[in-house]
Amino acid sequence: MKKLIAGAALALMALTGTAQADGHNYPDRPIMMMVSYGAGGATDFQARIVTMTAGNEDALGMPIAIINKPGAGGRVGWNWFATQAEADGYTLGAYNVPHFIAQSIKGGVDYSTDSFEPIANWGADPAVFVVAANSDMNSMADVIDFAKANPGKLTFSGAGLFVGHHIAALQLEKAAGVKLAYIPNKKGGAGAMKAVIAGDVMGGVNNLSDAFRAQAAGTVKILGVFDVARNDFLPDVPTMMEQGYDIDNASVNFRGVMVPKGTPQAVIDKLAATVPEMFKNGRVAGKMKAGGSPMHIMTREEVQAMWAKRQETLTTLLEGL
Amino acid sequence: MTRWQHIIPPAVLTLVGLWVCYVSYTSEPAAAFLFPRIVATVFAVLAVWGLASAVLGDGSGNQGISAQMFRNMLPGIVVGAIYIFWAAKGLGFYTATALSTFVLVALYDPAPHNRLWTWGKRFAITAVFVAVMYLLFSVLLNVYTPKEKLF
Amino acid sequence: MEFLAWFGPVFEPWSMMLLLIGTIGGLILGATPGLSPTMAVALAIPFTFRMEPVHGLILLGALYTSTVAGGAVSAILLKIPGAPANIATTLDGHTMAARGEGRRALQLSFISSLIGGVIGVFLLIWLTPVLAQWALAFGPSQLFWLAIVGVTVIATLDSKSVVKGLLAGCVGMWLGTIGFDDIIGAQRFIFHPSLSGGIHIIPALIGLFAIPQVISMFAKGRTASDLQSAATPRDALSAQASGVLGAGLGWISSIGASFVEVFKYGRSLSIGTLVGSIVGLIPGVGGQIAGLVAYDQSRNFSKEREKFGTGHPEGIISAESANNAMVGPSLVPLLTLSIPGSPTAAVLLGGLIIHGIFPGPDIFTFHPNVVWPFINSMLLGQVLMCFFGIIIAGMVAKIVKVHHSTMAAVVLALALFGSYSVQLSMNDVFIMLCLGTGMYFLERWGYSAAPLVLGLILGPIAEGNFVEGATIAAAQNGVFEYFLRGTMNKVLIALALASIAYAVWISRRTQAHGGQS
Numbered sequence: 010m011k012k013l014i015a016g017a018a019l020a021l022m023a024l025t026g027t028a029q030a031d032g033h034n035y036p037d038r039p040i041m042m043m044v045s046y047g048a049g050g051a052t053d054f055q056a057r058i059v060t061m062t063a064g065n066e067d068a069l070g071m072p073i074a075i076i077n078k079p080g081a082g083g084r085v086g087w088n089w090f091a092t093q094a095e096a097d098g099y100t101l102g103a104y105n106v107p108h109f110i111a112q113s114i115k116g117g118v119d120y121s122t123d124s125f126e127p128i129a130n131w132g133a134d135p136a137v138f139v140v141a142a143n144s145d146m147n148s149m150a151d152v153i154d155f156a157k158a159n160p161g162k163l164t165f166s167g168a169g170l171f172v173g174h175h176i177a178a179l180q181l182e183k184a185a186g187v188k189l190a191y192i193p194n195k196k197g198g199a200g201a202m203k204a205v206i207a208g209d210v211m212g213g214v215n216n217l218s219d220a221f222r223a224q225a226a227g228t229v230k231i232l233g234v235f236d237v238a239r240n241d242f243l244p245d246v247p248t249m250m251e252q253g254y255d256i257d258n259a260s261v262n263f264r265g266v267m268v269p270k271g272t273p274q275a276v277i278d279k280l281a282a283t284v285p286e287m288f289k290n291g292r293v294a295g296k297m298k299a300g301g302s303p304m305h306i307m308t309r310e311e312v313q314a315m316w317a318k319r320q321e322t323l324t325t326l327l328e329g330l
Numbered sequence: 331m332t333r334w335q336h337i338i339p340p341a342v343l344t345l346v347g348l349w350v351c352y353v354s355y356t357s358e359p360a361a362a363f364l365f366p367r368i369v370a371t372v373f374a375v376l377a378v379w380g381l382a383s384a385v386l387g388d389g390s391g392n393q394g395i396s397a398q399m400f401r402n403m404l405p406g407i408v409v410g411a412i413y414i415f416w417a418a419k420g421l422g423f424y425t426a427t428a429l430s431t432f433v434l435v436a437l438y439d440p441a442p443h444n445r446l447w448t449w450g451k452r453f454a455i456t457a458v459f460v461a462v463m464y465l466l467f468s469v470l471l472n473v474y475t476p477k478e479k480l481f
Numbered sequence: 482m483e484f485l486a487w488f489g490p491v492f493e494p495w496s497m498m499l500l501l502i503g504t505i506g507g508l509i510l511g512a513t514p515g516l517s518p519t520m521a522v523a524l525a526i527p528f529t530f531r532m533e534p535v536h537g538l539i540l541l542g543a544l545y546t547s548t549v550a551g552g553a554v555s556a557i558l559l560k561i562p563g564a565p566a567n568i569a570t571t572l573d574g575h576t577m578a579a580r581g582e583g584r585r586a587l588q589l590s591f592i593s594s595l596i597g598g599v600i601g602v603f604l605l606i607w608l609t610p611v612l613a614q615w616a617l618a619f620g621p622s623q624l625f626w627l628a629i630v631g632v633t634v635i636a637t638l639d640s641k642s643v644v645k646g647l648l649a650g651c652v653g654m655w656l657g658t659i660g661f662d663d664i665i666g667a668q669r670f671i672f673h674p675s676l677s678g679g680i681h682i683i684p685a686l687i688g689l690f691a692i693p694q695v696i697s698m699f700a701k702g703r704t705a706s707d708l709q710s711a712a713t714p715r716d717a718l719s720a721q722a723s724g725v726l727g728a729g730l731g732w733i734s735s736i737g738a739s740f741v742e743v744f745k746y747g748r749s750l751s752i753g754t755l756v757g758s759i760v761g762l763i764p765g766v767g768g769q770i771a772g773l774v775a776y777d778q779s780r781n782f783s784k785e786r787e788k789f790g791t792g793h794p795e796g797i798i799s800a801e802s803a804n805n806a807m808v809g810p811s812l813v814p815l816l817t818l819s820i821p822g823s824p825t826a827a828v829l830l831g832g833l834i835i836h837g838i839f840p841g842p843d844i845f846t847f848h849p850n851v852v853w854p855f856i857n858s859m860l861l862g863q864v865l866m867c868f869f870g871i872i873i874a875g876m877v878a879k880i881v882k883v884h885h886s887t888m889a890a891v892v893l894a895l896a897l898f899g900s901y902s903v904q905l906s907m908n909d910v911f912i913m914l915c916l917g918t919g920m921y922f923l924e925r926w927g928y929s930a931a932p933l934v935l936g937l938i939l940g941p942i943a944e945g946n947f948v949e950g951a952t953i954a955a956a957q958n959g960v961f962e963y964f965l966r967g968t969m970n971k972v973l974i975a976l977a978l979a980s981i982a983y984a985v986w987i988s989r990r991t992q993a994h995g996g997q998s
Contacts, residue, residue: 041474041905048523049827054834061530074474075523076905078678081661085678088661089906117666164956170664190956195663195945199827203764203820209620210953222834226819226841296530299837339926343648350655353670362667365944366658373651380644391642391927399700406699407918410893414914418897419907427897431890438886440703455887459894466513467898471524473516474905475898 035098035276036071042101042266043094045086047079050197051134051216051302052264056103058296059131059288068287069280073101082169082197083108084118091120096269098276101128106263106316111171111323122316123270126277129284130265130307130315132297135236135258136177137220137246138165139205139229140212149233149252152212156187164190166201166213171327174201174214177235177260179326181214184254205229216262217242221301235260242301259322263305265312281309336392340381347377409433423475424464432456483845484606487853491861496539499532500858503543504865508873510544511551514687515899517564518548519824526832534836538855541832543862545825549808550594550866553801554873557586558880559892561691561899565682565769566804568934569776571690573789573796580792583881587874588739589794590801595867596743597754597802601809602860604758609813609845616762616814616822621950622964624766626973628943631770633980634777635932643988646932649923653936654943656680656916663941664948675908682769684900684909685916685937689930691896692917698885698892705884732875742794749779749795753802761807764814764822769938773931775803781983809859816840816852 042060046052053075060073078086087109090102104125113121140146146155156163167174170193178191194200198216205213206228214235215223221242223229234240234248236258249256266284268277287293288306297304307315351374354366409430417426435455441448467473490496503525510521525544529537552563557574570590577586604612619627635650636643659670660679671677743750756775760766779799780789789796812829814820819840821827833840838848845852883891900913920930954963964970 039472047827048519048824049821049829049831054831057526057831058835061527076474078904078906080679081663081666084661084666088677112666115666117668162956164953170666190952192949192952192956193664194949195941199821203818204620204949206818206820207617207620209949222839223819223841225839227843228818228841296835300834301839336926339923339928343652346652350670357667357669359665359667362662362665362669365940365947366655366669369651369654369658369940373648373655376644376648376651380648383644391645393925393927395700395922395925398702402702403696403699406889407696410695411914413893414897414910418901418910423898423901427894431887431894434890434893435886438699438701438703438889439884440705440886459887459891463894463898466509471510473524473902476901476907476910 033275035279036069038099039071040069040073040099040101041076042073042103043086043090044075044077044103045079045083045090045105046077046197048077050079050199051218052103052105053077054300055132055264055297055302058300058302059293061296062287062290062293065287065290068290069283079197082112082172084112087112088119090269091124094269096271096273098268098272098280100269101280102267102269104263104265104267105173106265107176107259107319107323108172108262110316110319111176111327114320114323114327115171122320125267126270126272127309127312127316128266128268128277128280129288129309130263130305130312131288132262132264132302133305134262134264134303135217135234135240136173136214136260136262137217137234137243138181138212138232139202139215139220139223140232141205141208142228142230144211144230146212146232147230149249149254152232153185153187153254155211156185156189161188161190163187163212164192164210166192166194166204166210167215168198168201169193169195173260173262174198176323176326177214177256180235180256180260181249181254183326184249184256202229218300218302225301240303242303257322259319259326263307263312263315265307277309335394337381337384340377340384344374344377344381347374350374405437406434409437418476422477424460424468427463428456428460431459483849484853484857487849488857490535490850490854491539491857496536496854496858499536499540500543500861500865503540503858504547504862505869507544507547508551508554508866508869511548511563512554513899514555514559514561514563514691514895515683515902516548517683517903518545518552518566519564519828520903521548522825522828522832526828526835529832530835534838535851535854537832537836538851539858541829542855542858543865545829546598546805546808546859546862547866547870549805550591550598550801550870552804553590553594554587554870554877555895557590557797558583558877559691559888559895560694561892561895562686563899565686565934565938566772566807567800568686568690568931569772569800570797570804572776572800572931573791573793574800576790577792577794577797578878578881581881582792583878584735584874585739586792586797587878588736588871589743589797591867591870591874592739592743593750593753593798593802594805594870595863596750597757598805598808598863598866599860600754601758601761601806602856602863603809605809605812605816606856609817612762612810612813613817613842616764616820617818618969619763621946621953622967623969623973624763625943625946625950625964626970626977627763627766628939628946630973630977630980631766631774631935631939632943633977633984634774635935636981636984637781637987638773638777638929638932638935642927643984645928649928649930649933650936653933653938654940655936656685656933657937657940658944663945675911678904678906678908680912680916680937681903681909682934682938683903684913686934687896687899688913688915688917689920689934690917691892692914693921693924693930695889695892695896696918696921698889701885703886736871743798746795746798748782749799750802752779752782753799754806756799757803757806758810760803761810762813762822764820766942769823770935771807772800772804773935775799805863816844817842 044053044056063069064072094100146152204210220231231246285308350370354363354370413430435452510516552567553570556562556567556570557578560571560575562568574586636646753775757771760771811822814822815826821830900909954960
């Protein structure tokens with residue numbers, strides 16, 4: 010009996026299995042997108058917004074479902090994506106740069122920039138330095154003065170080790186020539202922000218989008234932006250460079266879509282042509298703006314260049330750590 | 331056998347406990363294994379304690395498994411393991427569920443095997459259950475299930 | 482009383498329809514194993530994109546309320562807790578259902594959910610500013626001690642002996658460390674590739690509770706059901722009443738009896754509500770352990786302590802009033818400080834932000850037209866949830882009378898679906914089956930799944946907060962100073978010590994008692 014079923018199954022597979030994804034009829038079923046952070050986090054929330062129009066006829070024509078695989082600063086999700094995800098074009102992933110590149114340089118994971126094929130970038134979220142609303146510190150100079158007087162005693166939170174916030178923290182230590190106490194939070198950006206608001210730590214590095222909302226709610230002050238230029242959301246907050254610290258945009262959190270290596274070229278081409286257009290949809294832009302999330306759309310070629318450049322800067326920065 | 335059965339679980343737990351201890355005290359980086367070391371130590375001590383009291387005859391809460399029970403459950407476990415470890419992904423969720431439900435109902439339903447209506451009833455149970463699952467998960471909620479060619 | 486002024490938007494036809502859809506849909510989703518409140522709310526968020534903010538939030542509020550309560554259905558009838566909140570419900574709820582009193586168990590559960598839930602929402606309405614400060618008082622050191630207090634509960638929770646309870650708790654804590662370590666990213670105890678993602682709590686819950694159930698049904702072999710003839714007095718009463726009218730009367734009288742019963746055990750109801758609302762406030766810990774802590778406490782204070790675990794109403798009442806009482810207060814840190822206290826609250830935060838509403842101390846001033854209807858919808862949702870819950874209870878309670886051959890197959894398939902759907906991963910399904918099979922054999926020798934699950938939940942909380950606290954302390958005055966200073970720390974340490982002393986005292990007493998008989 011079982012043999013018969015197995016035989017029938019094989020025959021059926023042979024009949025239908027030849028319908029390979031060649032780009033013409035792709036996609037013919039719903040697509041899934043893996044986010045390696047928990048539901049409700051900044052990456053998850055933005056991923057849900059930018060994919061909401063995927064089902065439209067002028068986009069992919071099929072909906073994209075978000076699936077969360079959180080853990081260990083994204084390592085769990087990206088490890089799964091590099092080693093177990095099917096490279097058939099129906100499994101997309103969200104990337105966070107510099108996180109996954111820094112983690113792959115540090116080692117202990119099964120992925121690197123060579124494991125993934127970028128499709129398009131949707132957002133760039135710079136890191137900012139925040140302190141609680143009732144803190145005495147009002148500028149980066151106050152922060153660094155305190156750190157100079159009390160080496161290693163300035164506690165400040167961030168989303169984890171070898172993520173954008175940690176990169177920013179390392180850059181700050183290097184540029185200001187001080188020793189700080191970086192406290193990685195296992196609950197990510199939200200947990201790190203809570204530690205600042207509750208006074209568990211004296212300050213923190215966090216996402217601009219989350220800090221913008223927290224400042225609007227009156228719970229934190231933003232002292233500086235880890236980027237090369239001021240941000241449209243925070244025109245009054247100076248960059249680190251303006252305050253005299255030589256820090257570039259290496260920690261800016263780029264978020265976008267990728268597929269595993271080995272995905273058919275036709276599928277990659279189709280996605281690379283469609284997805285950036287999908288991000289440009291007016292409704293997407295409106296929802297992103299309402300949420301305080303800066304958009305930054307980049308095509309596949311631009312992302313490839315950006316990945317290569319980040320790989321270089323981060324290798325230098327993380328040397329000897 | 332039945333007299334000594336109750337020693338098996340604490341013995342297995344002791345072995346696991348000692349292994350966990352060994353791994354957490356020897357692995358690097360040590361900083362990541364600080365908490366596992368505390369847990370492993372308490373785990374191993376409690377497991378040895380549990381083993382000792384089991385050997386000395388503490389029988390609190392022991393129900394044991396009779397040979398008859400073991401014979402009863404074995405086919406079910408085998409079918410369940412095939413269903414979960416292979417069929418669900420190999421055949422597709424709904425096909426595998428239909429097969430496993432039908433086989434399990436046939437295995438454990440006390441109705442006589444040599445009557446036609448028994449088999450009709452078993453078939454009906456399977457069909458209704460799979461239909462309800464399909465309608466709820468696939469049509470109504472549109473959630474993912476392990477998929478292969480035979481849906 | 483400002484909230485009364487904002488009932489208008491909730492009573493608009495379109496809002497009422499969303500409220501109904503949210504409530505009924507939430508009950509069904511909550512009752513489906515694997516679709517936890519967090520997933521249900523996340524699934525619904527895309528639908529709210531196109532709605533007015535106020536309508537979107539009414540839908541989400543109703544969904545949150547009713548999925549938490551709906552989780553009790555599978556916990557009671559199938560012994561599959563849909564979410565950690567429902568673990569304690571299985572202990573007495575399923576035992577009662579297995580006796581043939583499924584309808585009574587469900588009615589008790591929905592009625593206590595309603596009462597706990599309504600009180601919880603009123604706390605949210607009246608005490609938000611005070612409670613927000615309370616939630617912030619829990620830093621790393623306090624959360625660490627809180628987890629330790631939870632661990633000491635393990636010793637007395639549903640176990641036949643203190644050593645077996647603690648040992649199961651340790652196994653759970655060890656299982657919780659498997660996978661990538663959260664801070665450094667080191668791999669721990671990954672002795673099989675399936676474990677590289679760690680052990681997710683939902684598949685573990687399903688495996689540890691449902692699979693032993695399935696195997697013990699297999700162990701019965703080809704025997705006739707032992708429930709076929711066993712009719713309970715109350716079910717027999719309704720069966721005797723002939724005709725539709727009679728059956729209806731029997732049904733109504735059974736609801737009345739359940740209401741009376743809930744209030745008869747007022748002590749458990751108040752303990753559950755109190756513990757649920759206090760614990761629910763604490764970010765990151767509350768929702769998962771509220772039910773278990775309430776269950777344990779109400780047993781400590783009960784006059785019929787030994788009946789817990791045998792299908793005793795107090796067990797259901799305390800657990801279910803606690804896990805719905807937690808819903809309202811768990812939103813306090815979210816609404817006033819933008820700090821999501823639970824995974825579900827984190828998803829709700831996304832739902833708010835998408836509509837351009839940033840939670841913060843001024844939210845009630847800036848967005849009263851959205852926040853108050855949202856809160857009111859949860860209030861009304863509780864009532865609708867109880868109403869529809871009781872109707873559904875009448876229809877589905879007979880499930881437990883299904884023969885064990887069918888039941889085993891159905892539970893197995895639902896366990897597979899539930900553990901798969903959390904992360905769309907077969908690895909989770911394999912882990913679910915392996916843990917569950919192991920648990921069956923452990924259960925036959927007096928070990929219990931509840932302390933193991935509690936260890937699995939609390940281990941990572943204790944570890945994470947200890948590591949975070951220790952890193953902060955290293956930059957300040959040292960670890961001992963950091964973890965021992967402050968009133969809250971001292972109170973929590975005292976609680977932990979008291980709980981251990983109590984466990985020792987109880988086990989001595991039981992031994993002495995056992996010696997006499």
